[in-house]
Amino acid sequence: MNPVVMTLRWTVSKLMMVILLDFPNDIWMLPAPKKVSMDSVDMRHTLRWRPLQASCNTTVLYSVQYQGEFELLLRNGSWVDAAECQQIPETHCDLSFDLGSDSDYNLQVRAQCGSQLSAWTRLSQPFNRRDTVMTVPEMLVTTAGDTLQVTFDKLPPLAAVSVTLWKKDDETQAAVFSMPAEQTVLHIAALQVGAMYCFRAQIVLDSGLHSSSTDARCVSITGAVPWKKPTTVTVTVIVMAGLLFAVFWSVVHCRPDACQTYFHKEPLPQSLKGNWDIKILMSPQEDELCERIPAVLSVDSKRRASKTDAESAAHLDNQQY
Amino acid sequence: MVMKMLLGCSVSLLLLLVCLTEPVESRTLHLDSCSVNVHMHELRKYYSDIRSNAISEDSEIGVKLLDKSLMTTVQEGQRCCFLRLLLRFYVERVFSNYASSQPQQQRCSSALANAFVSIRRDIHKCHCLCEEDTQRKIDSVHAEFDKLQVGQAAQKAVGELDTVLEWLEGQRTQT
Numbered sequence A: 001m002n003p004v005v006m007t008l009r010w011t012v013s014k015l016m017m018v019i020l021l022d023f024p025n026d027i028w029m030l031p032a033p034k035k036v037s038m039d040s041v042d043m044r045h046t047l048r049w050r051p052l053q054a055s056c057n058t059t060v061l062y063s064v065q066y067q068g069e070f071e072l073l074l075r076n077g078s079w080v081d082a083a084e085c086q087q088i089p090e091t092h093c094d095l096s097f098d099l100g101s102d103s104d105y106n107l108q109v110r111a112q113c114g115s116q117l118s119a120w121t122r123l124s125q126p127f128n129r130r131d132t133v134m135t136v137p138e139m140l141v142t143t144a145g146d147t148l149q150v151t152f153d154k155l156p157p158l159a160a161v162s163v164t165l166w167k168k169d170d171e172t173q174a175a176v177f178s179m180p181a182e183q184t185v186l187h188i189a190a191l192q193v194g195a196m197y198c199f200r201a202q203i204v205l206d207s208g209l210h211s212s213s214t215d216a217r218c219v220s221i222t223g224a225v226p227w228k229k230p231t232t233v234t235v236t237v238i239v240m241a242g243l244l245f246a247v248f249w250s251v252v253h254c255r256p257d258a259c260q261t262y263f264h265k266e267p268l269p270q271s272l273k274g275n276w277d278i279k280i281l282m283s284p285q286e287d288e289l290c291e292r293i294p295a296v297l298s299v300d301s302k303r304r305a306s307k308t309d310a311e312s313a314a315h316l317d318n319q320q321y
Numbered sequence B: 001m002v003m004k005m006l007l008g009c010s011v012s013l014l015l016l017l018v019c020l021t022e023p024v025e026s027r028t029l030h031l032d033s034c035s036v037n038v039h040m041h042e043l044r045k046y047y048s049d050i051r052s053n054a055i056s057e058d059s060e061i062g063v064k065l066l067d068k069s070l071m072t073t074v075q076e077g078q079r080c081c082f083l084r085l086l087l088r089f090y091v092e093r094v095f096s097n098y099a100s101s102q103p104q105q106q107r108c109s110s111a112l113a114n115a116f117v118s119i120r121r122d123i124h125k126c127h128c129l130c131e132e133d134t135q136r137k138i139d140s141v142h143a144e145f146d147k148l149q150v151g152q153a154a155q156k157a158v159g160e161l162d163t164v165l166e167w168l169e170g171q172r173t174q175t
Helices: A003-028 A069-074 A228-253 A256-262 A284-297 A300-304 A307-320 B002-020 B040-056 B068-072 B079-097 B103-124 B132-147 B150-159 B161-174
Strands: A037-041 A044-048 A061-067 A092-094 A106-113 A138-144 A147-153 A160-167 A175-180 A185-188 A196-204 A217-220 B028-031 B034-037
Touching (some): A069 B079, A147 A160, A147 A196, A160 A185, A175 A185, B028 B079, B034 B103, B040 B103, B040 B150, B040 B161, B068 B132, B068 B161, B079 B103, B079 B132, B079 B150, B079 B161, B132 B150, B150 B161
Antiparallel strands (some): A037 A044, A044 A092, A061 A106, A138 A147, A147 A185, A160 A175, A160 A196, B028 B034
16 A cells, blocks of 8 residues: 555544544543542631633633432432532632531532533532541630639531540549630630640540640649729729718717708798789789780771780771681 | 548549549430430531421421320330331431422431431341331321322421421430
């Protein structure tokens, strides 16, 4: 055979193969998202993927679906749309509320450019939230009296905090306290006053998975209670006692004759005495006022009334006739 | 001597401490000889989002699938079996036929169904034995379910999940 023909044939078959291999991409037009990964820290599950490199006139949008064991086994492998990750421009999706059980979940994402859709890209292996990575808890420590109070910040849901407490230099005698994450504050009461206590905390999941422990923190139980409350109470008690004493003292020491000097009787002023002279108090204007009423009723006497009265009477007249 | 006294003191102190701290809310249900992990708080949360909808769309008011007396009369030693059969009923018949159009509600019913599947998987490991009486109880639930149209029956059963969750909570406090 002619070597030229051979080469030609070889090229054609190679071309065919390339076309065949590219066939799925031709159907979907758009390449599927790559490097899909799950990032789960402290029970916050975020699916991430690489932004699409293909040229697109508009923004590339992504949609995410998931499938738990229930959907896989009992709903014929159907998928649920992640409610908050449909046609989003971001390249990550928070699925913390969607993956709400200890079941295994399959996840997939696809891209969209205008009306063009890519194929779905699946997460390489099912995700289970039991595999979440737990970080070391952040805590705030306060003491009051013989009580140690540990407050935790941002605890993951569904977890428990385990606090190990021991007296300094005696770590063999450690006690372990456990608290559900919903509670956030742990009180440890009745500690020995004057002693130094050390503790460390870690987050534990039902599955047995746990975070690494915090560094050991030591506090001395001074037995000192915060000053504000007792001070307020003491001051109030002293003031009340002083007041009571003053009242009793005055009751005992204030005999009737002694009281006379403090509360002596003043004579009534002239104006409050009984012999009223009413006539002087009656002003001439009051006389006028008494006459006003007939002025409204009778037409004859209306001229004698004051200016305003005359006006109102005239108004009344108008209404009457 | 002094060391011994100190040691004794600290041991008794720590014992006292352990007694004084509040009991931790357990996530483990003890059903006869079987222990399963149930996130009650989480189930309640997801259920509260679909509850009102399931109840309001339930038109067959006269029918009841799960009677409280049915749950309370489960014999000691049969609770593990009862829960296994009940979960099977919910997973295979109720959630499989429960459809909601809103994405938010789809998410909640999926989470509940998957949670039931994983509890069921835990309970399967226990190999608890079923007596005839327990089987009869569940059969009566299935019989009531079959009387209704499947979609409606599923709706009703989801609306009655309250009873199931209450019973589950009861199993936690009992032991």
